[in-house]
Amino acid sequence: MPIPTPVWIAAGLLLAIMFLMAVIAKLYRKAGPHEALIVYGFRGTRVIKGHGCVIYPMVQTCRGLSLELMSFDVAPKQDLYTRQGVAVTVEAVAQIKVKSDPESILTAAEQFLTKPPDEREGLIRLVMEGHLRGIIGQLTVEEIVKQPEMVGDRMRSTCADDMNKMGLEVISFTIKEVRDKNDYITNMGRPDVARIKRDADVATAEADRDTAIKRAVAARESAVAKAQADQERVLAETLSQAKQAEAQRDLEVKKAAYLEMVKKQQAQADKAYEIQGNIMQQQVRAEEVTIHQVEKEHEVKVQEAEIQRRDRELTATVFKAAEYERKRIETLAEAEKQRLIMEAEGHASAIRTQGEAEAEIIFKKGDAEARAMNVKAAAYQEFNQAAIVDKLITNMPEVVRALAAPLANIDKITIVSTGNGDTAGIHKITGDITQMAAQIPALFETLSGMPLKELFSKVRMIGDKSPKPDGKSKDGTE
Numbered sequence: 001m002p003i004p005t006p007v008w009i010a011a012g013l014l015l016a017i018m019f020l021m022a023v024i025a026k027l028y029r030k031a032g033p034h035e036a037l038i039v040y041g042f043r044g045t046r047v048i049k050g051h052g053c054v055i056y057p058m059v060q061t062c063r064g065l066s067l068e069l070m071s072f073d074v075a076p077k078q079d080l081y082t083r084q085g086v087a088v089t090v091e092a093v094a095q096i097k098v099k100s101d102p103e104s105i106l107t108a109a110e111q112f113l114t115k116p117p118d119e120r121e122g123l124i125r126l127v128m129e130g131h132l133r134g135i136i137g138q139l140t141v142e143e144i145v146k147q148p149e150m151v152g153d154r155m156r157s158t159c160a161d162d163m164n165k166m167g168l169e170v171i172s173f174t175i176k177e178v179r180d181k182n183d184y185i186t187n188m189g190r191p192d193v194a195r196i197k198r199d200a201d202v203a204t205a206e207a208d209r210d211t212a213i214k215r216a217v218a219a220r221e222s223a224v225a226k227a228q229a230d231q232e233r234v235l236a237e238t239l240s241q242a243k244q245a246e247a248q249r250d251l252e253v254k255k256a257a258y259l260e261m262v263k264k265q266q267a268q269a270d271k272a273y274e275i276q277g278n279i280m281q282q283q284v285r286a287e288e289v290t291i292h293q294v295e296k297e298h299e300v301k302v303q304e305a306e307i308q309r310r311d312r313e314l315t316a317t318v319f320k321a322a323e324y325e326r327k328r329i330e331t332l333a334e335a336e337k338q339r340l341i342m343e344a345e346g347h348a349s350a351i352r353t354q355g356e357a358e359a360e361i362i363f364k365k366g367d368a369e370a371r372a373m374n375v376k377a378a379a380y381q382e383f384n385q386a387a388i389v390d391k392l393i394t395n396m397p398e399v400v401r402a403l404a405a406p407l408a409n410i411d412k413i414t415i416v417s418t419g420n421g422d423t424a425g426i427h428k429i430t431g432d433i434t435q436m437a438a439q440i441p442a443l444f445e446t447l448s449g450m451p452l453k454e455l456f457s458k459v460r461m462i463g464d465k466s467p468k469p470d471g472k473s474k475d476g477t478e
Contacts, residue, residue, distance in 0.1 A: 027054050035064045036098075038109045047102045047109075065109050069097045069171060072121050076129045080136040082144065088180045090136060090144070094128055094155075095171040096163070108167030124168070131158045141184055148175040399440050 030052035031037040037048035041060030048062070055062050074094050079087035098108045112120045135154050136144065144151060155173040163169055179185065 024054065027057065028052055029055050029062055031064070034068050035066050036105045037062045038065055038106075038113060045106065047105050049100075049102070049105070063109075063113055065098065065105060065113055067098050067100065067105075069095050070117075070121060070124070071095045072125060073176075074125060074128045074132060074173075076133065080133050082136055082141050083138060084140055086141050086180060086182070086184050088136070088141060088144070088178055088185075090132065090175060091177045092132065092155075092173060092175045094124075094173050096124055096168050097171060098167055099169050104164075104167035104169075106167070107165070111166055124166075127162055127166075128155070128159060128173075131155060131162070134158070141178075141180070142188060144175075144178055145185055145188070148178075151175055399443070 029037060029048075031048045031050060033050065037053070039046050039048055039053060039055065039060060039062040041056070043060070072094060073091065075089075075091040080090055081087055098105060112123075115123075132155060135151060135158060139151065152173040152175065156170045159170050159173075
């Protein structure tokens with residue numbers, strides 16, 4: 001079915017309207033709040049700000065000019081000289097923008113519309129650095145360092161005319177850093193630092209002084225209060241101790257009186273008990289004596305009866321038998337006596353001869369022994385000191401051997417040494433034996449009853465002659 005003609009007409013109109021609207025939208029330009037449109041063409045140059053307009057092609061054109069804030073550093077590479085002739089380096093930050101009125105926008109468009117942002121900022125920076133150099137030359141270092149706001153105000157007031165001619169305005173100018181190569185700025189603050197430090201030290205000293213004074217006053221008041229409190233405490237303690245002493249004294253007096261009374265009563269009771277005990281003991285002893293006497297009398301009577309019984313028994317048995325035996329033994333003894341007398345008379349002569357011979361032998365043997373003793377005594381008289389010492393030393397091994405004989409009976413000796421040198425181990429045993437041997441002279445002195453020194457003093461020295469015999473014996477015979 002063919003489409004009707006009105007539909008085609010309506011579709012064509014719709015397409016035409018849409019195409020027209022697209023063309024108009026393409027030609028319509030809008031200016032945002034951060035920019036301004038500079039329209040120029042057959043109607044002249046005009047500024048569009050905050051709204052839009054249709055730009056007719058071929059007869060009109062437009063460019064956008066940014067109204068945003070421009071921020072850049074202002075830091076001259078060359079040193080800036082102050083009024084004092086001190087070379088300083090100043091770094092600052094500047095914020096600049098195009099003014100909002102149409103005349104300023106047109107002025108700025110005349111100078112910066114076709115320039116890129118870098119070139120535009122470079123031109124503005126050159127102007128700012130020139131004005132900064134002039135302002136720094138009129139100020140001292142102290143003013144620059146201590147009054148940076150004043151430098152910013154001067155920069156804004158000085159640059160205002162030049163910025164107006166370019167359609168710009170200085171929003172802010174802030175100095176970031178000021179430095180120099182000669183440490184002028186560093187030394188500049190030292191007097192103030194020293195003064196501030198001095199003032200701080202003085203203030204600290206004054207505060208310490210005031211604190212010390214207040215502490216001393218407080219300590220004095222505290223000491224006075226403490227002393228008063230101590231006095232009151234000591235007084236109270238003294239009064240309390242005095243009262244306690246009085247109470248203790250009264251208590252002790254009462255205790256002493258009570259103890260005295262108790263002791264008296266106790267003594268009386270003890271004395272009465274002792275007297276009564278003595279009386280009872282005397283009575284007991286009297287009774288015991290009486291009983292003992294009765295027992296003794298009874299024992300005597302019993303013994304007398306026993307004696308009489310034994311006497312009668314012995315008389316009846318032993319005495320008669322003994323009498324018979326005695327007579328028999330006497331008869332036998334008399335007979336043996338007669339026999340022995342006869343035998344003795346027979347052997348008397350022979351025994352007398354043998355006895356006389358034995359007596360002669362004994363006499364001669366005794367005479368020989370006496371002579372040997374005399375010779376030995378004479379030999380001892382000839383002993384000198386060397387002989388005595390030789391005798392003692394010769395017999396000393398025998399004595400030491402006798403002292404050490406018990407050690408020979410020991411099968412095994414276990415020695416535990418503590419490492420104390422000569423006082424431990426086998427040295428201890430030999431040392432003990434040596435000490436026993438060293439005690440032998442004392443043993444000789446104990447047995448002889450005479451010190452060795454005195455014994456040696458009585459011994460004839462070597463080379464002394466023995467005393468000559470006087471030819472008389474002890475009994476005075478020659």
